[in-house]
Every structure is written in structure tokens, then in C-alpha cells.
Amino acid sequence: MLDQLSGTSTARAALTEEDVEFCSTKGNIDLGTVSAFRSRLGSRLDAAPPALVVDLTGVTFIGSVGVAALIAANTRAEQLGTFFAVVADNQCVLRPLRVTGADRQVLVYPTLTEAACAVEAGVSKIPAQRTGR
DSSP states (O other): OBOTTTOOBOOOOOOOGGGEEEEEEEEEESTTTHHHHHHHHHHHHHTOOSEEEEEEEEEEEEOHHHHHHHHHHHHHHHHHTOEEEEEOOSHHHHHHHHHHTGGGTSEEESSHHHHHHHHHHTOOSOOOOOSOO
16 A cells, blocks of 8 residues: 555555563553653654554543553654554543544554454554453
8 A cells, every 4th residue: 555645655464462562551541651651652652663652541640741652652662663553441541632632643442352354454654442441
């Protein structure tokens, strides 16, 4: 498939579960913790994995700085050709992603299984079903 804007190929080779790098975090992602969160995402992306899935199911609060970190990581992943997705199943994460429009920029799945299946299927920017709306 050819990207209409850049003229580059957007086809993805089939990925397997072994190609997926997982990163999970718990608690709050706010001004006090975002630096460490950014650093963890950055170090995972430094290796340019075929896929990075960020598990936020243990997150109890995400502020605007956390949302911005996810968007920045997604942008960097796109530049690297890395599939990037977020797993979130609670409103304290889903609501800020929805309100800021980040859920239209970053793929969001309710379970790790669904995110891993999307990776294996080579999903690009097809909106995922979200829970708890």
C-alpha cells in the first residue's frame, strides 16, 4: 500500500508475538512521574522494535503531561516504523485520552490480547473499539 501524502510504502510485514515489546506502568502519570514514564518509553523505542504496546491498565490517573508523552511516543514510533498501541480499560485513562483527542491519534485497546492480535494482523490506523463509553 502506498501512502498518498509521502509516497512511501505503508505495508506491514506480518508480526508475531515475539516482535512485540511490552511496557507497563502503574499508579499516576503526572508531573511527578512523567519524566520516568517518558524515559521508559524512549528507551524501549531506542531499540526500534517492530511493535510497542504500552499497558496502562494499572494506571489510576493520567494527566495532560502523560497524554502528551503518549502522543510524542506514538509520533516517534511512526517515524521508526514501529507499531504503537496503548492498552487501557478504565475511565481514569480512557476519559483523558478521549477528551484530548489522543484516542484518535494513538491506537487504544481494552486488553493486551486485543492489542497483540492487532499487531499480528498488521493493523495500522483502524480505530479500535473502546470500552466504557
